[in-house]
Amino acid sequence: xxxxELITFRTVAHTLNFTRAAESLNYVPSNVTMQMQxxxxxxxxxxxxxxxxxxxxxxxxxxxxLHVEKVLNSLDEAYLAMKENxxxxxxxxxxxxxxxxxxxxxxxxxSFRSLYxxxxxxxxxxxxxxxxxxxxxxxxxIVFMLEEPVxxxxxxxxxxxxxxxxxxxxxxxxxxxxxNLRPEDLQEEMFLLTEKGCTYRxxxxxxxxxxxxxxxxxxxxxxxxxxxxxxxxxxxxxALLPEIAVKAERERGELVSxxxxxxxxxxxxxxxxHKDKWISPAIKAFLDIARDxxxxx
Numbered sequence: 001x002x003x004x005e006l007i008t009f010r011t012v013a014h015t016l017n018f019t020r021a022a023e024s025l026n027y028v029p030s031n032v033t034m035q036m037q038x039x040x041x042x043x044x045x046x047x048x049x050x051x052x053x054x055x056x057x058x059x060x061x062x063x064x065x066l067h068v069e070k071v072l073n074s075l076d077e078a079y080l081a082m083k084e085n086x087x088x089x090x091x092x093x094x095x096x097x098x099x100x101x102x103x104x105x106x107x108x109x110x111s112f113r114s115l116y117x118x119x120x121x122x123x124x125x126x127x128x129x130x131x132x133x134x135x136x137x138x139x140x141x142i143v144f145m146l147e148e149p150v151x152x153x154x155x156x157x158x159x160x161x162x163x164x165x166x167x168x169x170x171x172x173x174x175x176x177x178x179x180n181l182r183p184e185d186l187q188e189e190m191f192l193l194t195e196k197g198c199t200y201r202x203x204x205x206x207x208x209x210x211x212x213x214x215x216x217x218x219x220x221x222x223x224x225x226x227x228x229x230x231x232x233x234x235x236x237x238x239a240l241l242p243e244i245a246v247k248a249e250r251e252r253g254e255l256v257s258x259x260x261x262x263x264x265x266x267x268x269x270x271x272x273x274h275k276d277k278w279i280s281p282a283i284k285a286f287l288d289i290a291r292d293x294x295x296x297x
Contacts, residue, residue, distance in 0.1 A: 001042050003075070006068050008035045009047065013065045014139055016055050062137075069138045073278045090282045091120040096144035097128045099225045103244040104269055105144065108293045112286055119282045127223075128198055135274045141283055144290075145270045146242070147199045158271045158287075160294045163242045165200060165265060166257040168250075170235040176256050183211045186260075190237030192228045195221045200267050204240050207262045229255070242267070269294060 011021040012032065022029040040047050047061035057065065076090065096105055109121065126134050128147065134140040135155060150157045169176050175185060194201045220237065222228050225245050232239035233254050249255040271290055
């Protein structure tokens with residue numbers, strides 16, 4: 001088998017689309033199809049299931065991808081070792097959820113691009129529940145998570161900073177000027193929250209239950225922190241958001257925080273990468289910049 005076939009297979013496995021893979025590799029789609037067929041014939045194994053217009057990796061394809069990643073990473077390592085005195089090049093894939101992408105990572109991306117313009121930087125957003133899996137599947141080199149402290153035997157985890165969360169309302173909301181809140185003050189309010197399954201949503205639900213407010217409350221659920229924020233500004237309800245997401249709105253007086261304590265609510269910005277992954281010069285450079293920039297923002 002040829003190296004180009006392995007590269008094509010990896011690209012197809014990451015995109016799950018022959019046309020996008022061809023565009024990424026600067027091939028025509030038929031070239032990608034022929035290479036995939038040649039690879040499957042040589043291995044005498046079906047690597048991809050074609051389900052109508054969609055494709056998915058077979059179990060054999062998933063296993064093969066793990067080995068292909070190791071082979072191509074080793075080749076990248078050998079290539080860069082021969083060019084260690086030259087400017088850094090290559091491709092780096094970063095993933096995070098919406099909040100960190102919007103409020104923590106732009107400064108990191110800006111600093112990285114200014115120092116290493118030769119490295120192609122790709123950002124792939126994933127829901128929080130899929131971020132760790134993107135590392136296991138090789139779809140991302142580094143992910144950033146807004147979570148409780150992650151413990152893992154197969155992933156390297158670095159805690160960059162704690163992220164305070166508060167309840168926020170519009171400045172003209174009936175609760176906006178209260179100095180002290182009692183559980184009954186929140187009992188009939190509308191809460192603007194992320195969907196169930198998100199870590200900080202789970203912690204918040206638990207906090208309400210401990211205060212006896214789990215019965216009779218009404219929620220609106222969103223997939224976007226920006227949508228939650230905009231609805232809170234219009235006065236629809238009480239938003240649970242991290243401080244970083246509402247800094248500008250607080251300064252403009254559009255949102256105010258409520259005096260409500262949430263004990264045992266520890267959420268941090270964390271940076272993760274697979275322990276078995278080769279830390280290329282490009283990855284090392286990005287890790288170093290993230291360590292320097294994020295705690296300062």
